[in-house]
Amino acid sequence: MRTALSEQLGIEHALFGFTPFPAVAAAISRAGGLGVLGAVRYSEPEQLARDLDWMQEHTDGRPYGLDVVMPARQVRGVTEADIDGMIPAAHRRFVEETLARHGVPPLPAGGRSGWRITGWLEDVARAQLDTAFDYPLALLANALGPPPPDVIDRAHGHGIRVAALAGSARHALRHADAGVDIVVAQGYEAGGHTGEIATMVLTPEVVRAVDPLPVLAAGGIGSGEQIAAGLALGAQGVWLGSIWLTTEEAGLQSGALTGKLLAAGSGDTVRSRCLTGKPARQLRTAWTDAWEDPAGPGTLPMPLQGLLVAEALTRIQQHEAVPLLGTPVGQIVGRMDSVRGVQAVVDELTAGFERAVRRLDRIAGHA
Amino acid sequence: MRTALSEQLGIEHALFGFTPFPAVAAAISRAGGLGVLGAVRYSEPEQLARDLDWMQEHTDGRPYGLDVVMPARQVRGVTEADIDGMIPAAHRRFVEETLARHGVPPLPAGGRSGWRITGWLEDVARAQLDTAFDYPLALLANALGPPPPDVIDRAHGHGIRVAALAGSARHALRHADAGVDIVVAQGYEAGGHTGEIATMVLTPEVVRAVDPLPVLAAGGIGSGEQIAAGLALGAQGVWLGSIWLTTEEAGLQSGALTGKLLAAGSGDTVRSRCLTGKPARQLRTAWTDAWEDPAGPGTLPMPLQGLLVAEALTRIQQHEAVPLLGTPVGQIVGRMDSVRGVQAVVDELTAGFERAVRRLDRIAGHA
The missing domain is CATH 3.20.20.70 (Aldolase class I)
Structure with a gap:
């Protein structure tokens, strides 16, 4: 090649x-x-x-x-705190309610959001x-x-x-x-x-x-x-x-996420704005379903959405909340059926x- | 090959x-x-x-x-008339209003819908x-x-x-x-x-x-x-x-539709239920936009939708109502840029x- x-x-x-x-x-x-x-x-x-x-x-x-x-x-000079202040309270409530419905606890005291889209x-x-x-x-x-x-x-x-x-x-x-x-x-x-x-x-x-x-x-x-x-x-x-x-x-091979990836078919992804505010294909989960629900508040534009969900995604990962656990992945996920080097x-x-x-x-x- | x-x-x-x-x-x-x-x-x-x-x-x-x-x-024995009776009046009104907004006249007396999805x-x-x-x-x-x-x-x-x-x-x-x-x-x-x-x-x-x-x-x-x-x-x-x-x-080479096809880019199609009731990719037009409009009545299931729009599509074609004129076509329409044998x-x-x-x-x- x-x-x-x-x-x-x-x-x-x-x-x-x-x-x-x-x-x-x-x-x-x-x-x-x-x-x-x-x-x-x-x-x-x-x-x-x-x-x-x-x-x-x-x-x-x-x-x-x-x-x-x-x-x-x-936009030069804009800080994470500036962006944070633009996030509506209703969206924060929706995130907490969705996590609570699946029994996801808050971060431990002093815990930090590991996975964030602040780049x-x-x-x-x-x-x-x-x-x-x-x-x-x-x-x-x-x-x-x-x-x-x-x-x-x-x-x-x-x-x-x-x-x-x-x-x-x-x-x-x-x-x-x-x-x-x-x-x-x-x-x-x-x-x-x-x-x-x-x-x-x-x-x-x-x-x-x-x-x-x-x-x-x-x-x-x-x-x-x-x-x-x-x-x-x-x-x-x-x-x-x-x-x-x-x-x-x-x-990831020991984790629940790998199991979901190995089990998923090519139809089990969704192109959703819930990760960053722009359409991004990812595993369809209870989390993406919640954001696609017409009864929900809908997603925010980039960069607000990414900041809004950053901590939630870390909590989902740390708690291994299986129904909510996802990752960006393409339609070839249907082909990923074994763990190899x-x-x-x-x-x-x-x-x-x-x-x-x-x-x-x-x-x-x-x- | x-x-x-x-x-x-x-x-x-x-x-x-x-x-x-x-x-x-x-x-x-x-x-x-x-x-x-x-x-x-x-x-x-x-x-x-x-x-x-x-x-x-x-x-x-x-x-x-x-x-x-x-x-x-x-379903054996179901006739076109049976299906026709299931179409809500609001949907018929929406079709007529959309056509009227674009100045599309009724079929001439004795005219028949040429293009229909009754197969x-x-x-x-x-x-x-x-x-x-x-x-x-x-x-x-x-x-x-x-x-x-x-x-x-x-x-x-x-x-x-x-x-x-x-x-x-x-x-x-x-x-x-x-x-x-x-x-x-x-x-x-x-x-x-x-x-x-x-x-x-x-x-x-x-x-x-x-x-x-x-x-x-x-x-x-x-x-x-x-x-x-x-x-x-x-x-x-x-x-x-x-x-x-x-x-x-x-x-089609003399028609307005060919002109639209030659001009269209790969992003100018839409996967819409407005043709048959099932998602079908077609040229994006004022007609497909009308059906996608959240303020509209939405599409009906197959086979109702196909029957509902059959006559309208014939009228659009016969009148050459350019903004409404469309056809099923794939994303390669962006590549179709000349008329050849x-x-x-x-x-x-x-x-x-x-x-x-x-x-x-x-x-x-x-x-």
Whole structure:
């Protein structure tokens, strides 16, 4: 699985793996792909530095990347407390009532919300970047379109390629104009933030729109045949996120969440605004159902919604409140039916890709 | 583009083209694919016989098929008048008000609704089939799952293969159990009735579920690279519907509808119940917007909705009420940007498929 882009990046497979877990990201890089660590959960730069140090030690000198969540235009100087003050009391009550209905206790005294979406905040994201630029990153990806111009310049100054996610050809063009090097075309079926255009249609549209910039196909890709499909659509690589959630390295394997992921079918996800305020595909749970309920207060816009639910999600996780327990995940969750190591997953992906191309050769009369 | 299935059917390309236009279906068969004529608009068997006679004369002995809309379980003896009586007056008023707001006049005296979705009616569908079985069809497809068991038996008795559309692996399994020969896995991005699972995820799921039955990939396929992607996913053929709407043979090229199709982007479709009562992807128009409006009465279940809007759709078409004018079409509408002959479209599809496979060969290191 070699393309011009994989050659430039010095990776064996044109396979990009997004994950919030350093152990998974490092294992993807060691297996010949490019592991991309999600930074959104790091509210403290020290914590990010610790994990990047670990990555540095465990990637055998292979390239890896970092994924941030940074709007191109940010409101400078806005603090978490400012945003917090904008959240209506009725929404806070709804969160508490929903948790109480499922017996979820408050955080223990002194407990902190571990999982939060505060990376979008100017200060937090910039502190993350100040830390990140100390490391020899191969790629800086942004989940919310192009990073601000000065961040792109700084990345380029460090020899770091910049990637940005796009859900439409229009967005992709904007990213190209902003100076990004790689566009990740993220289809409707993907986990996390998605638009409404499916990967099958979106990928070639984005490839055409930003040509000659390289495009990664994302969304609906969790097998070798899906990789072949993504590359057939003109992509120079594939971007996989969901598939790593049930790897041994993700460390979820003993938890109730892994059980839910292994049991879920492709129809068990929902594209909901309840996580961040923007539509993000995730496991359908009693929690997402509550937010979709017309009798509820509805979701708030980004960034209010993310701040509103951050502590609740931590409490759900810590209490292992199974009916409420969820995660961003794509429609390929239906295919995730065993816990394996990252290397075994990559081996199966590359072998499946090879089989799919051989089969296409026969169909085309080449073999 | 040869697979075991295309060999069995005696077609040159594993390419199935669904269309309501006999001239398009015949041209697809002549170009080496399998043209499948949509029967739903034929309320009179004589009209269907006339068009099948024409197909017979214009397909140069190549195989072709027919697509009906037949629920597996039908309520026998229910007439159009019975159904008509179940439609609430408020819904009829909403239709008239919406048409009036756009200046759409009533049908001329003695005018008949040409376009109607009455094929689902036991009597109409059975009359269609009585006619159809007089012709040497290669394929009988059903858009609403497996046809009733006796219809499958009759088709098999005539040596006709039976195909059924499925939007989930569960539906596909049910179709296989009912005795269909081919499953059309129709993804979220397709035009017409669709589920929520995208083609990229649905196709391999259905292939696995019904193995060894052959599967056609449908939804999001309108180029050679998309064909390569669909076949990479394990399908034995691809099923294309939207792409033919802007062919010369479709005969729309002078109309306002063609202009709207050529101008539309991939984001200009909507999955709405306003056509039949079940979610069907179609061009977003002032008409679909009216039905999606929370202030409106909402849609009725199938078959009421189809009967409710049949005459209105004819009036919109006859009056060329541009803002209301629409059609079922998939997300690939964004790619439909010129009017060409069917042969030119098929040539481009097969050449694009060949290019995509060659590119995959290079990525896999085969060439």
